[in-house]
Amino acid sequence: MNEISQPLLQLRAIRKAYRMGSETIVALDDVDMDIHRGQSVAFVGSSGAGKSTLLNILGCLDRPDSGSYCLNGRNVDILDERDLAMVRNREIGFVFQNFQLLSRATALQNVAQPLMYRPMRPADRVEQARRALDRVGLSDRGHHLPSQLSGGQRQRVAIARALCGQPSILLADEPTGNLDSRTGESIMRLFDELVEDGHTVLMVTHEPEVAQRCERVLRLFDGRLVSEKCNTGERNARAA
Numbered sequence: 001m002n003e004i005s006q007p008l009l010q011l012r013a014i015r016k017a018y019r020m021g022s023e024t025i026v027a028l029d030d031v032d033m034d035i036h037r038g039q040s041v042a043f044v045g046s047s048g049a050g051k052s053t054l055l056n057i058l059g060c061l062d063r064p065d066s067g068s069y070c071l072n073g074r075n076v077d078i079l080d081e082r083d084l085a086m087v088r089n090r091e092i093g094f095v096f097q098n099f100q101l102l103s104r105a106t107a108l109q110n111v112a113q114p115l116m117y118r119p120m121r122p123a124d125r126v127e128q129a130r131r132a133l134d135r136v137g138l139s140d141r142g143h144h145l146p147s148q149l150s151g152g153q154r155q156r157v158a159i160a161r162a163l164c165g166q167p168s169i170l171l172a173d174e175p176t177g178n179l180d181s182r183t184g185e186s187i188m189r190l191f192d193e194l195v196e197d198g199h200t201v202l203m204v205t206h207e208p209e210v211a212q213r214c215e216r217v218l219r220l221f222d223g224r225l226v227s228e229k230c231n232t233g234e235r236n237a238r239a240a
Ligand code: ADP
Pocket: 018, 019, 020, 025, 026, 027, 045, 046, 047, 048, 049, 050, 051, 052, 053, 054
């Protein structure tokens, strides 16, 4: 088997609907997608197009009604809740628009959180969390609470938390949405570096300048994938 040609992530005929009283809202309709290791992908489309629903399914936070999802060679549709939680913990790092940090925990404790579910020595957890904080340029802020950090620093802590468990994919829903443009730019530079380091990054964004930095831009409309644009040339130009 040729490992290079096997997608890290494969969706087939994914459908998800929500029932609201007597009405059914189709949030995702027949979505097919292959994403390979190391790619950066932006999901764009107007509000209600299905972007967050898609990201939640990719992140195993939600399940489709039908269709199949293969992640890192594993069919996740057939997993029970416990195994799904394990896949989520091992394979996925999530970054949210509003950071979602624990307010009473220090930056270092927040970053170490995904490791709490793994059989590790406490000292190793701390060491791994320190390395992740270091990676995002916050090694001197480990003992600060989120309230003692700026918005950009909070998002860096959230990115360190997402990275800390060494997942196969990073998912981000509007990661620069709550930041001013200069801070957002520095967060995007960090994502660029992570992609250059070989991470696979999938993000939802409504900002064209953010989407343009990703290798692939996938547009959703009414729950369907309607177009794809590739920015390979620009990425190569930037990496050169
Ligand atoms: P986007 O992130 O692109 O704005 P969403 O994935 O949040 O879109 O939503 C897609 C559609 O599904 C929208 O019509 C939305 O109203 C509906 N939807 C999303 N989540 C729910 C829910 N929990 N219950 C009912 N409808 C929902």
